[in-house]
Amino acid sequence: MTDLNTQQRVIKIIAEQLGTEENETTPDKSIADDLGADSLDSVELVMALEEEFGIEVPDDDAAKLSTVQAVIDYVNNQLNNKK
Amino acid sequence: MIEKILTGKTALVTGATRGIGKAIALELANQGATVYATATSEAGATEITNYLQQNSYHGQGLVLNVAETVSIKNVTDFLQEQKIIVDILVNNAGITRDNLLLRMKDEEWEQVIQTNLTGVFKLCKNFSRPMLKQHWGRIINISSITAIVGNPGQTNYAAAKAGVMGFSKSLALELASRQITVNVVAPGFIATDMTHSLTEAQREHACKMIPIGSMGTPEDIATLVAFLASPAAKYITGETITVAGGLAIH
Numbered sequence: 001m002t003d004l005n006t007q008q009r010v011i012k013i014i015a016e017q018l019g020t021e022e023n024e025t026t027p028d029k030s031i032a033d034d035l036g037a038d039s040l041d042s043v044e045l046v047m048a049l050e051e052e053f054g055i056e057v058p059d060d061d062a063a064k065l066s067t068v069q070a071v072i073d074y075v076n077n078q079l080n081n082k083k
Numbered sequence: 084m085i086e087k088i089l090t091g092k093t094a095l096v097t098g099a100t101r102g103i104g105k106a107i108a109l110e111l112a113n114q115g116a117t118v119y120a121t122a123t124s125e126a127g128a129t130e131i132t133n134y135l136q137q138n139s140y141h142g143q144g145l146v147l148n149v150a151e152t153v154s155i156k157n158v159t160d161f162l163q164e165q166k167i168i169v170d171i172l173v174n175n176a177g178i179t180r181d182n183l184l185l186r187m188k189d190e191e192w193e194q195v196i197q198t199n200l201t202g203v204f205k206l207c208k209n210f211s212r213p214m215l216k217q218h219w220g221r222i223i224n225i226s227s228i229t230a231i232v233g234n235p236g237q238t239n240y241a242a243a244k245a246g247v248m249g250f251s252k253s254l255a256l257e258l259a260s261r262q263i264t265v266n267v268v269a270p271g272f273i274a275t276d277m278t279h280s281l282t283e284a285q286r287e288h289a290c291k292m293i294p295i296g297s298m299g300t301p302e303d304i305a306t307l308v309a310f311l312a313s314p315a316a317k318y319i320t321g322e323t324i325t326v327a328g329g330l331a332i333h
Contacts, residue, residue, distance in 0.1 A: 038260065044215060 098176030106301030149202030271327020294329030
């Protein structure tokens with residue numbers, strides 16, 4: 001189950017990093033195609049997620065985070081694994 | 084009054100106890116930047132603080148050995164605690180361990196690569212992130228004419244300094260979209276402690292080879308670095324500029 005709080009935090013970070021509006025940063029959006037992230041944006045986003053949630057995102061995993069939903073799911077998984 | 088080109092900017096200059104590094108630190112400060120300049124010892128850092136204060140410049144000396152990860156972390160933490168964002172990074176710290184290849188020890192190779200190349204990688208990695216966030220930054224790496232024309236006894240030094248050039252071109256491309264420029268300055272024969280170790284004959288020979296006919300001064304390097312660091316140089320990136328009196332024009 002998706003923790004709503006985590007979802008909101010993830011969306012907030014994505015919006016901050018990419019300079020998008022939070023209400024446009026919906027789970028169905030593609031990080032690159034819809035939200036306009038270039039490769040540097042993606043790296044910065046991953047680093048921001050690592051800091052915010054105290055997780056480590058290996059490069060192989062980072063490459064798979066193509067949509068907002070994928071990021072939310074990934075962070076939730078990581079947090080559950082930590083528990 | 085001449086307008087200062089670096090007012091409001093903060094710079095970090097490595098290897099600034101003497102020679103080219105000191106001249107760069109002084110010139111950036113003279114142009115209005117707040118300058119954090121580093122030395123490998125406490126005494127060196129104090130010396131830097133003193134020469135900045137004597138000129139009523141903003142900034143101070145810090146202890147940093149770019150070959151040690153812990154030392155880099157200490158400086159990074161210190162600056163972060165003070166909420167200081169480095170706008171201008173000048174990687175100048177360097178060592179020589181000259182020897183002909185056949186006699187060169189692994190340590191001599193490794194030490195030079197560690198300080199002169201790996202140190203640049205680590206500092207750029209550390210300090211480029213805040214630059215990315217603010218969409219402005221200047222990275223200036225000091226290489227050497229040796230990287231371009233070679234020098235017997237300096238395979239290690241030439242390899243490291245040529246490495247810095249290739250590194251800087253790639254990094255320039257990575258950071259360009261964020262208005263961060265990365266350039267290299269390659270000094271030729273500059274009168275410093277490093278070149279004082281040359282014999283009189285070597286120096287004479289060198290001067291004969293230099294089209295301008297004399298050795299350069301640390302200030303010749305520093306004025307270019309200050310310009311590259313300034314807002315006016317915003318469209319120059321990925322370049323290596325040789326400051327060598329016409330030696331090795333390419």
